[in-house]
Amino acid sequence: xxxxxxxxxxxxxxxxxxxxxxxxxxxxxxxxxxxxxxxxxxxxxxxxxxxxxxxxxxxxxxxxxxxxxxxxxxxxxxxxxxxxxxxxxxxxxxxxxxxxxxxxxxxxxxxxxxxxxxxxxxxxxxxxxxxxxxxxxxxxxx
Amino acid sequence: xxxxxxxxxxxxxxxxxxxxxxxxxxxxxxxxxxxxxxxxxxxxxxxxxxxxxxxxxxxxxxxxxxxxxxxxxxxxxxxxxxxxxxxxxxxxxxxxxxxxxxxxxxxxxxxxxxxxxxxxxxxxxxxxxxxxxxxxxxxxxxxxxxxxxxxxxxxxxxxxxxxxxxxxxxxxxxxxxxxxxxxxxxxxxxxxxxxxxxxxxxxxxxxxxxxxxxxxxxxxxxxxxxxxxxxxxxxxxxxxxxxxxxxxxxxxxxxxxxxxxxxxxxxxxxxxxxxxxxxxx
Numbered sequence: 001x002x003x004x005x006x007x008x009x010x011x012x013x014x015x016x017x018x019x020x021x022x023x024x025x026x027x028x029x030x031x032x033x034x035x036x037x038x039x040x041x042x043x044x045x046x047x048x049x050x051x052x053x054x055x056x057x058x059x060x061x062x063x064x065x066x067x068x069x070x071x072x073x074x075x076x077x078x079x080x081x082x083x084x085x086x087x088x089x090x091x092x093x094x095x096x097x098x099x100x101x102x103x104x105x106x107x108x109x110x111x112x113x114x115x116x117x118x119x120x121x122x123x124x125x126x127x128x129x130x131x132x133x134x135x136x137x138x139x140x141x142x
Numbered sequence: 143x144x145x146x147x148x149x150x151x152x153x154x155x156x157x158x159x160x161x162x163x164x165x166x167x168x169x170x171x172x173x174x175x176x177x178x179x180x181x182x183x184x185x186x187x188x189x190x191x192x193x194x195x196x197x198x199x200x201x202x203x204x205x206x207x208x209x210x211x212x213x214x215x216x217x218x219x220x221x222x223x224x225x226x227x228x229x230x231x232x233x234x235x236x237x238x239x240x241x242x243x244x245x246x247x248x249x250x251x252x253x254x255x256x257x258x259x260x261x262x263x264x265x266x267x268x269x270x271x272x273x274x275x276x277x278x279x280x281x282x283x284x285x286x287x288x289x290x291x292x293x294x295x296x297x298x299x300x301x302x303x304x305x306x307x308x309x310x311x312x313x314x315x316x317x318x319x320x321x322x323x324x325x326x327x328x329x330x331x332x333x334x335x336x337x338x339x340x341x342x343x344x345x346x347x348x349x350x351x352x353x354x355x356x357x358x359x360x361x362x363x364x365x366x367x368x369x370x371x372x373x374x375x376x377x378x379x380x381x382x383x384x385x386x387x388x389x390x391x392x393x394x395x396x397x398x399x400x401x402x403x404x405x406x407x408x409x410x411x412x413x414x415x416x417x418x419x420x421x422x423x
């Protein structure tokens with residue numbers, strides 16, 4: 001019985017804390033995405049404009065996002081019956097977008113980021129996820 | 143080609159489902175599946191239980207009786223054993239176990255049968271009994287559980303529940319604790335219908351042995367006076383509400399037309415009970 005009460009508390013804390021953190025994070029992501037909209041990051045390997053280049057630079061952004069207990073349980077239940085694990089969707093989405101934002105932050109003054117790639121992996125068995133975004137920052141001649 | 147940056151509206155990467163709704167839906171579906179599996183496997187146990195060999199049950203019995211003290215029975219136990227032996231002579235179609243009575247010191251008014259033929263009586267119960275017939279009724283009731291092989295049923299369902307949980311949540315050490323808990327609770331509790339069936343068996347056996355059913359309901363009548371529990375809550379309990387048990391027994395006596403017969407005085411003396419040290423079990 002005590003185990004069950006403990007479990008319910010853990011799930012409750014996980015849900016409320018997790019939701020709060022996620023909301024805050026999304027707000028910050030959206031703000032910064034608007035701020036960095038002037039800097040395009042594209043998956044193309046080739047230049048989109050025919051302009052002389054001053055320099056290029058490998059830039060990368062890395063983000064690790066932890067899950068919460070509620071999501072772990074929800075995903076665990078989903079594992080029993082099959083179907084879409086919607087619990088982890090927001091986790092990956094946040095990690096991906098945060099990584100791209102950090103990549104843009106590290107490419108100060110660049111005109112475009114080419115050949116953008118995103119990779120992801122699991123960090124711990126507890127369910128933290130990592131996203132790594134890397135690409136080539138291109139600086140045109142002014 | 144000119145690149146025009148623009149923000150994408152909405153987010154296709156996140157399913158528009160409420161996680162809370164998703165959670166409860168999953169929990170209900172899984173509970174439903176577990177329930178269905180439990181009922182199905184339970185039916186399987188009801189089918190298998192009467193077909194388990196005496197040899198296997200005896201083996202199981204050894205597992206459960208490991209905690210019982212060995213050696214010579216006490217004076218109290220010898221006297222109870224005499225009552226039991228008398229009942230066994232008339233006991234119809236009982237599985238061929240070696241039936242033995244053990245007395246445990248405890249403040250709880252209870253008696254239970256362990257798989258394999260051992261019956262444990264708590265000392266507080268002995269104090270409550272005023273006549274030998276009452277004690278015989280209690281012992282006969284436990285024999286009724288052996289007759290119906292209720293242990294295997296109780297055990298089987300406990301084991302099945304354990305099996306399901308260990309498949310779902312993995313067989314770690316907490317599952318081992320569950321095994322123990324499931325088995326100990328299974329040996330103590332039977333369903334209400336099983337208790338009633340054991341009552342009816344006991345009534346019949348008491349009538350055969352003592353030539354009447356005097357004292358059969360005395361014990362339960364005393365208990366129902368003690369019980370201060372709302373009948374509503376008793377619905378969920380495994381032992382039938384003593385008041386209804388008394389009524390059911392009285393009705394069975396009327397229908398079968400059992401003679402009343404003579405009560406025998408209690409041969410268990412107060413002093414002998416005092417000898418058994420009470421501990422809280």
